[in-house]
Amino acid sequence: MSELSEVSALSELVEKAQKLDAADELRGKRAEFVLDAAPGDPAGPAGVYLDGNSLGALPAHVPEKVADVVRRQWGELRIRSWEESGWWTAPERIGDRIAPLVGAAPGQVVVGDSTSVNVFKALVAAVRMAGEGRDEIVVDATTFPTDGYIAESAARLTGRGLRAVLPDDVPGAVGDRTAAVLLNHVDYRTGRLHDLPRLTAAAHAAGAVAVWDLCHSAGALPVGLDEHGVDLAVGCTYKYLNGGPGAPAFLYVRRDLQDRFDSPLPGWNSHAEPFGMRPEYRPAPGAPRGRVGTPDILSMLALEAALDVWEGVSMEAVRAKSLALTDFFLECVEAYVPPGRVECLTPLRHEERGSQVALRCDDAGDVMKRLIARGVVGDFRPPDVLRFGFTPLYVGFADVERAARVLGETVGA
Ligand SMILES: Cc1ncc(COP(=O)(O)O)c(C=O)c1O
Numbered sequence: 001m002s003e004l005s006e007v008s009a010l011s012e013l014v015e016k017a018q019k020l021d022a023a024d025e026l027r028g029k030r031a032e033f034v035l036d037a038a039p040g041d042p043a044g045p046a047g048v049y050l051d052g053n054s055l056g057a058l059p060a061h062v063p064e065k066v067a068d069v070v071r072r073q074w075g076e077l078r079i080r081s082w083e084e085s086g087w088w089t090a091p092e093r094i095g096d097r098i099a100p101l102v103g104a105a106p107g108q109v110v111v112g113d114s115t116s117v118n119v120f121k122a123l124v125a126a127v128r129m130a131g132e133g134r135d136e137i138v139v140d141a142t143t144f145p146t147d148g149y150i151a152e153s154a155a156r157l158t159g160r161g162l163r164a165v166l167p168d169d170v171p172g173a174v175g176d177r178t179a180a181v182l183l184n185h186v187d188y189r190t191g192r193l194h195d196l197p198r199l200t201a202a203a204h205a206a207g208a209v210a211v212w213d214l215c216h217s218a219g220a221l222p223v224g225l226d227e228h229g230v231d232l233a234v235g236c237t238y239k240y241l242n243g244g245p246g247a248p249a250f251l252y253v254r255r256d257l258q259d260r261f262d263s264p265l266p267g268w269n270s271h272a273e274p275f276g277m278r279p280e281y282r283p284a285p286g287a288p289r290g291r292v293g294t295p296d297i298l299s300m301l302a303l304e305a306a307l308d309v310w311e312g313v314s315m316e317a318v319r320a321k322s323l324a325l326t327d328f329f330l331e332c333v334e335a336y337v338p339p340g341r342v343e344c345l346t347p348l349r350h351e352e353r354g355s356q357v358a359l360r361c362d363d364a365g366d367v368m369k370r371l372i373a374r375g376v377v378g379d380f381r382p383p384d385v386l387r388f389g390f391t392p393l394y395v396g397f398a399d400v401e402r403a404a405r406v407l408g409e410t411v412g413a
């Protein structure tokens with residue numbers, strides 16, 4: 001590109017970003033988060049946070065809420081808070097706040113433990129639901145590692161075999177031996193969105209139980225758990241749900257399966273009568289059956305406060321903006337990054353795209369370090385992937401233009 005056409009591409013994209021930001025119905029949400037100044041803001045220098053697919057930004061009102069939980073609820077009310085501050089019922093109450101964000105009616109989502117622990121609970125329970133005749137678990141061959149490790153352990157514990165299958169190949173791979181299928185909704189590396197309705201239907205047609213990991217889709221796009229008849233699902237709350245580092249995960253058990261959910265971790269919190277202190281276990285009805293032990297109240301209540309930012313936000317608006325952000329990023333990368341320097345791993349088709357863009361780049365580790373030094377925060381996944389996550393509640397189009405411009409300068413240097 002000549003110097004003149006480079007300048008005109010730049011000013012065109014800057015102008016386009018301004019127009020897109022002005023028309024953005026979610027733009028007011030950014031002020032609800034603690035972030036660096038936006039590009040163009042005289043308070044700059046601007047930082048661009050594109051790592052909300054790993055750790056979501058802090059909603060500004062959360063520290064005050066957490067301070068109240070610590071000082072008053074814990075410091076003053078102490079043990080009374082289990083009842084008076086609603087600590088005991090927090091896992092189901094907060095589950096019901098996450099439920100509409102993933103397309104679930106109330107009473108089916110419980111919050112607690114890590115995603116890894118919930119993958120274990122869900123997968124072993126799925127195998128138990130499927131019955132003795134089915135001797136195989138199918139796991140996403142491209143899965144985030146923790147699901148693969150846990151599936152391997154779940155298979156050994158339940159005496160089933162484990163087969164890793166590419167999500168696209170699941171319909172042809174499942175059969176009357178398949179007990180359960182564990183899939184990631186969005187691939188953590190490439191940002192590829194898998195076809196949840198089709199793959200759930202394929203698992204069901206084979207008589208298998210479908211278990212989904214929603215870590216990279218919850219809060220980023222409509223999931224439609226009830227609508228698509230998903231059996232069990234898990235997800236984290238520290239990415240697009242902005243619950244904070246180590247915020248507890250969630251577990252969805254479809255209502256009509258709850259009586260058959262036989263937890264492999266039947267702790268006292270999931271007992272029908274937890275304070276009965278009985279030697280024999282009797283599972284609670286409904287979502288609380290997914291609980292294990294004492295909930296981590298401080299993290300859980302930070303998450304509860306963080307969920308306030310969803311007030312008045314539709315997941316359709318979030319999805320529309322997410323696709324517009326990733327489309328615009330790809331357009332800017334095309335304009336600013338020297339040809340051949342990066343290769344897009346994220347599908348261009350909207351139906352196959354989550355809310356991140358992954359670019360393959362030979363020296364990705366070094367490039368990401370230099371981007372971060374210039375205030376553009378994404379992340380690096382070995383061996384050669386640059387990941388950029390776009391959280392529609394707080395990322396704007398000027399951020400996107402700036403990130404791609406700095407990327408172009410960094411890899412072009
Ligand atoms: C798809 C997926 N599953 C599971 C996890 C990890 O779960 P946790 O660390 O909450 O157990 C992550 C990210 O950390 C992830 O991206």
Ligand SMILES: Nc1c(O)cccc1C(=O)C[C@H](N)C(=O)O
Nearest residue numbers: 053054055144188189215246381
């Ligand atoms: N959970 C994380 C953590 O505790 C530290 C650093 C990163 C994470 C992540 O969430 C990584 C993320 N799941 C990924 O997609 O790579």
